[in-house]
Structure formats: structure tokens, C-alpha cells
Amino acid sequence: MRKGILLGTMVLVMLLVVACGGSSKPAPVMDEPVPAGADGAQTVNLNFNTTDIAPAKVTVKAGQKVLFVVKNTDPKEDHNVVSQDLGIKEILVVPGQTARRLWTPTAKPGSYNVGCTIHPDIRMTIVVE
Numbered sequence: 001m002r003k004g005i006l007l008g009t010m011v012l013v014m015l016l017v018v019a020c021g022g023s024s025k026p027a028p029v030m031d032e033p034v035p036a037g038a039d040g041a042q043t044v045n046l047n048f049n050t051t052d053i054a055p056a057k058v059t060v061k062a063g064q065k066v067l068f069v070v071k072n073t074d075p076k077e078d079h080n081v082v083s084q085d086l087g088i089k090e091i092l093v094v095p096g097q098t099a100r101r102l103w104t105p106t107a108k109p110g111s112y113n114v115g116c117t118i119h120p121d122i123r124m125t126i127v128v129e
């Protein structure tokens, strides 16, 4: 009898683990709020569609905080903004999403090629002054 209860409990625990341990990611926030600390930041709007990112070029100032507002108007595909040279970690946007992220350019002045790693043809330029 005891073994039966123990076995039943083990089966129940295993079922719970299987049910809850799936690979489901948390749902993205579709319209991210402005992050704390955005006061005084330069707002840079970037818009993805199916084939490109607009604008093709933005200018920022070294050491001055930037608030990226990245929109994905592509109805089907995810896009991201990544630049190792500029220290921009992946800003991923799913279809219909608007992401808002702070970033402070610390790279030396120059022209940097930035783009989507999911679609290597989608590129733009960030100029650091």
C-alpha cells in the first residue's frame, strides 16, 4: 500500500515536471516601456520592415546616452539590432513589437555598420561623433 502511494506520488511529480518544464519562452512585451534612466537621452527611432531598416544612417555623440526605439513592422519575421563594435547587445523585436533600450556610445568617433544578424542584408550606419 505504501509503495503504491509512493509510486503514485512519483508519477504525479514526473507529470508536473513534464507539464511545466517545457521550452516555452516568456511572452515578449509588445510595447516596452521607457527604461529608467532615459532622462536626457537622445531618442533614436529605428524601424524594421520586411526588407530594410530605416533610417539608413543616424548620428550619435560619444558618451551621450541614447534611447533606441526599435519597431518591427514586418508582419512575419523577427529582426534584431546588433553591433559588437559599438557594444550594442542584441535588441530583438518580434513582429509588431516596439523595444526601448538605453545605450551609451563609448566607441571612438567614426562610422559603424550595424545590422540584423537574422537578415545579413539588412544594414544601416551609426555615426559616432
Ligand SMILES: [Cu+2]
Pocket (backbone or CB within 6 Å): 078, 079, 080, 116, 117, 118, 119, 122
Ligand atoms: Cu532582420
